[in-house]
Amino acid sequence: MALIAKKIKGTEDILPRDSYKWQIVEKALSTEAKSYGFSEIRTPVFEQTKLFQRGVGEGTDVVQKEMYTFETKGGESLTLRPEGTAGAARAFLEHGLFNDALPVKAYYFTTCYRYEKPQAGRQREFHQFGMEVYGADDPLADAELICAASSIFERLNLHNIRLEINSIGCPECRKKYHAALKEYFSQFTDTLCATCMSRLEKNPMRILDCKSPVCKEIAAGAPKITDFLCESCDDHFSKVQQYLTASGVNFTVNPSIVRGLDYYTNTVFEFISDSIGAQSTVCGGGRYNGLIEELGGNPTPALGFAIGLERLMMVIEKEAPFTDKDGTSSLYIATMGDNAKATALNLVNEVRKAGFIAHTDIVGRGLKAQMKYANKIGSLYSIVLGDNEIETGKANIKNMETGEQKEISLGDSFAVDFINIAMSEEMDYPISD
Ligand code: HAM
Numbered sequence: 494m495a496l497i498a499k500k501i502k503g504t505e506d507i508l509p510r511d512s513y514k515w516q517i518v519e520k521a522l523s524t525e526a527k528s529y530g531f532s533e534i535r536t537p538v539f540e541q542t543k544l545f546q547r548g549v550g551e552g553t554d555v556v557q558k559e560m561y562t563f564e565t566k567g568g569e570s571l572t573l574r575p576e577g578t579a580g581a582a583r584a585f586l587e588h589g590l591f592n593d594a595l596p597v598k599a600y601y602f603t604t605c606y607r608y609e610k611p612q613a614g615r616q617r618e619f620h621q622f623g624m625e626v627y628g629a630d631d632p633l634a635d636a637e638l639i640c641a642a643s644s645i646f647e648r649l650n651l652h653n654i655r656l657e658i659n660s661i662g663c664p665e666c667r668k669k670y671h672a673a674l675k676e677y678f679s680q681f682t683d684t685l686c687a688t689c690m691s692r693l694e695k696n697p698m699r700i701l702d703c704k705s706p707v708c709k710e711i712a713a714g715a716p717k718i719t720d721f722l723c724e725s726c727d728d729h730f731s732k733v734q735q736y737l738t739a740s741g742v743n744f745t746v747n748p749s750i751v752r753g754l755d756y757y758t759n760t761v762f763e764f765i766s767d768s769i770g771a772q773s774t775v776c777g778g779g780r781y782n783g784l785i786e787e788l789g790g791n792p793t794p795a796l797g798f799a800i801g802l803e804r805l806m807m808v809i810e811k812e813a814p815f816t817d818k819d820g821t822s823s824l825y826i827a828t829m830g831d832n833a834k835a836t837a838l839n840l841v842n843e844v845r846k847a848g849f850i851a852h853t854d855i856v857g858r859g860l861k862a863q864m865k866y867a868n869k870i871g872s873l874y875s876i877v878l879g880d881n882e883i884e885t886g887k888a889n890i891k892n893m894e895t896g897e898q899k900e901i902s903l904g905d906s907f908a909v910d911f912i913n914i915a916m917s918e919e920m921d922y923p924i925s926d
Contacts, residue, residue, distance in 0.1 A: 501617070501618075502611060502617065503609070503611040503616050503617025503618065504616065504617060504618040505616060505618075505803070513815075514806065514809075514815045515802070515806070517815065518649065518802065518805065518806065518809065519602060519622070521645065521648050521649055522600075522602075522622045522645055522800070523600065523602075524648075525641065525644055525645045525648055526600035526624055526641070529598065529624075529637070529641045530598050531598040531599060531600040531624055532598070532599060532600070533599070533600055533601060533602075534581050534584060534599040534600070534601050534625075535601065536574075536577070536580035536581055536583070536584050536601070536603070537574075537580065538573060538574060538603075538604065539571045539572060539573050539574065540571065540572060540574055540579070540580050540583065541569070541570070541571060541572075542560070542562050542570040542571060542572040543570075544572075544579050544580070544583055544788070545560060545572050545574075545575060545579055547787055547788060548578070548579035548582065548583075548756060548784060548787065548788060549575065549576065549579055549754050549755060549756065550696070550699075550754060550755020550756065551755075552692055552695055552696035552699045552755065553699060553753055553754055553755055554688075554699075554702070554703070554704070554753055555575045555576070555607060555753065555754065556575075557688065558608065558688075559575060559607040559608045559609055560572045560573070560575055560606075560607070560608070561573040561575075561606045561607075561608060573606035574603065574604075574605055574606065575605055575606060575607045576605055576621065576754070576799065577601050577603040577605065577621050577623045577625075577799055578623065578625060578754075578756070578781070578784070578797055578799070579756075579784075579788075580603075581599055581601060581623070581625050581797075582625075582627075582784050582785055582788055582795070583788060585597065585599075585627050585785070585790075586785065586788055586789060586790045590627065591627070591628070591785075591790065591791065591793060595627065595628030595629070596626050596627060596628040596629040596634070597626070597627045597628060598624070598625070598626050598627075599624070599625050599627075600622070600623065600624045600625075601621075601622070601623050601625075602620065602621070602622050602802075603620070603621050603623070604618055604619070604620055605618070605619055605620070605621050606618055607619075612771070612772065613769070613770050613771075613772065613807070614769055614770060614771070614772030614773075614801070614803060614804045614807060615772045616803060619801060619802070619803050620801070620802035620803060621799040621800065621801060621802065622799065622800045622802055622805075623778075623797055623798065623799035623800070624638065624641060624642075624797055624798060625795065625796070625797035626638060626795060626796050626797060627785065627793055627794075627795045628793055628794065628795070629794060629795075629796070630782070630794035632729050632730075632732035632733045632736060632760075633732075633736055634794075634796060635729075635733045635736075635759075635760040635780060635796060636732075636733050636736030636737050636740060636742075637736075638778070638796055638797070638798065639656065639658070639733075639737060639742060639744075639762055639798075640737075640740050640742055642762075642764060642776050642778070642798050642800070643656065643742050643764075645800070646764065649805075649809060649813060650812070650813040651766075651808055651809065651812050651813060652812075653766065653767070653768065653812060654764045654765065654766050654775060654776075654808065655743070655744075655745070655764070655765050655766075655767075656742065656743065656744040656745070656762060656763075656764055656765075657744065657745055657746070657747040657750055657762065657763050657764075657765060658733070658734070658737075658744050658745075658746055658747070658750070658760065658761070658762040659718070659719065659746060659747055659748055659749070659750040659751070659760075659761050659762070660718070660719065660722060660726055660727075660729070660730035660733075660759050660760055660761070661698075661718050661751055661752070661757055661758065661759065661761055661779075662718060662721065662722045662723065662726040662758070662759060663723065663725070663726050663758055663759065663782070664758070664783070665723055666718070666721050666722050666723045666726050667698070667718075667721075669721045670698070670716070670718050670721040671696075671697055671698065673716040673721065674697035674698060674700070674701075674715060674716060675693060675694075675697050677714075677715050677716055678693055678697055678700055678711070678715070679693070681711045684707055684711065685700065685707075685708055685711065686703060686705045686707065686708050688703065689703050689705070689708050696755070698718075698751055699753075699755075700712055700715075701715060701749070701751045702751060702752070702753045713749075717748035717749070718748060718751065719746070719748040726759055729759055729760070730759065730760065733760050734746070744762075747763075750762070750763055752777060752779060756781040756783060756784040756787070757779045757780065757781050758779075758780050758781060758782040758783055759779070759780040759782065760779050760780045760796070761777075761778070761779035761780075762777070762778055762779060762798070763776065763777045763778075764776035764777075764800075766804070766807075766808045766811075768807075768808060768811040768812060769804060769807040769808055769811065772804060773804075774801075774804070775800060775801060775804045775805055775808060776798055776799065776800040776801070776805075777798060777799065778796070778797050778798020778799060779796065779797075779798070780794070780795070780796040781795050781796065781797070782794045782795065823849070823850035823851055823852055823870070823871075823872045823873065823874075824841070824844055824849065824850070824851040824852070824872065824873070824874045824875070824876070824911065825851075825852045825853070825863075825866075825867035825870070825872035825874070825875045825876075826840055826841055826851065826852070826853045826875070826876045826878060827853075827854060827860055827863040827864060827867065827875060827876070827877045827878065828853060828854055828863070828877075828878050828879075829860055829877070829878070829879035829880070830879060830880055832880060832883045833878040833879055833880070833882070833883055834853075834854075836878060836883055836903065837853040837854075837878050838853060840853075840876075840878075840903065840907055840908075841853045843907055843908040844907075844908050844911055844912075846908070847908040847909070847912055849908075849911075849912065849915070852867070852870070852872065854866075860877065864877075867893070868893065872893055873892065873893055873894065873915070874890055874891065874892060874893060874911075874914075874915065875890075875891050875893055876888050876889065876890050876891070876901070877889070878903075882903065883903075886902060886903050886904055887900055887901070887902055887903060888900070888901055888903055889901070890911065890914060892918060899914060901914065
């Protein structure tokens with residue numbers, strides 16, 4: 494095959510045979526988010542570049558190295574969103590959502606774009622599910638949000654994802670911490686990479702998440718932020734831990750978690766899986782009390798997290814794989830002759846209206862080929878319609894798994910009778926949403 498185009502490096506297609514898995518996961522995520530009182534927000538795939546420069550931070554890897562930025566014909570600089578938080582915060586401000594009853598709680602599914610070296614669990618286009626809360630300062634909000642992420646993993650039967658939390662304090666704690674980091678990293682000016690050298694003066698905390706192995710090794714011995722927290726930040730962090738313990742959520746405090754984006758303050762957290770290789774952080778988030786003000790709004794405490802859906806799918810495939818049948822099982826009505834075709838079309842439509850999946854032949858195959866197709870797509874039930882069935886108004890419905898056949902009337906009660914048969918046999922029959 495001489496293809497004229499191929500998919501871009503670092504992007505993936507989600508094929509019809511696999512998309513049901515994504516739909517199951519997306520449903521679980523949105524159901525969980527809704528149960529916590531979140532509503533969906535959808536924002537554009539591109540934004541003004543300055544949103545991410547200011548929001549995510551000039552000194553971050555994401556802004557310095559990974560953004561897909563381009564100029565419009567009118568000369569404006571736009572960027573494909575590298576993450577969902579900045580766009581959602583922009584929308585919160587632009588639409589005056591701060592006038593709504595606070596806290597405002599929003600969840601989203603987004604594609605994100607980062608120019609990173611692709612590997613398992615790391616793509617250039619990837620998907621995130623995120624939850625953001627605006628206008629909640631209490632440590633209970635942090636604990637509740639972490640509980641939401643944790644209950645998502647439980648809902649998906651994933652019990653081996655561990656939670657690590659930290660506090661990176663407020664700008665005041667960070668001043669002292671930055672000074673300590675500068676002093677420490679200044680000893681290594683001849684070994685740090687060029688990017689980290691440029692970070693040393695302005696934002697030495699970013700050196701802590703540099704991906705270069707040399708910088709990583711140096712960063713391992715750096716002072717820890719938890720030794721620099723002011724009383725109020727320390728108290729906030731203790732309460733978050735108390736609430737998490739009270740809700741039965743297991744966690745460990747990892748003082749090295751600083752997160753790769755500049756907007757975080759106080760609580761930060763990551764959910765990590767040991768079953769998917771080097772890109773093991775499935776979910777990352779935290780509090781970002783300064784972001785709304787940074788983007789031009791009034792000071793508004795906020796917090797959130799995002800789950801990387803490709804990594805989540807990888808964990809599911811390892812720990813709680815999807816069963817083959819999900820979403821593909823159906824009724825197949827095979828036809829012989831033109832009369833049968835018209836009747837079959839009506840019957841499958843009745844079944845579909847009742848919320849079930851139904852197929853009939855739309856390519857003019859012979860009976861044998863139709864049945865082969867029904868088998869291949871995993872239909873649970875089949876019916877063969879020919880002149881005889883049309884004349885008598887009755888047909889046999891076959892359970893493709895057991896081979897058992899039952900008579901079914903082709904009259905008005907067809908869809909109801911079919912559903913009763915499927916239900917009485919306790920088949921795991923899909924009902925569409
Ligand atoms: P992040 O840690 O940059 O945080 O990304 C969140 C998650 O997205 C990661 O834990 C990972 O699962 C996934 N992810 C990141 N980069 C890639 C990639 N190149 N390929 C595949 N998956 C990836 C944020 O984006 C923040 N906006 C999270 C947040 C929301 N904080 C507060 N609210």
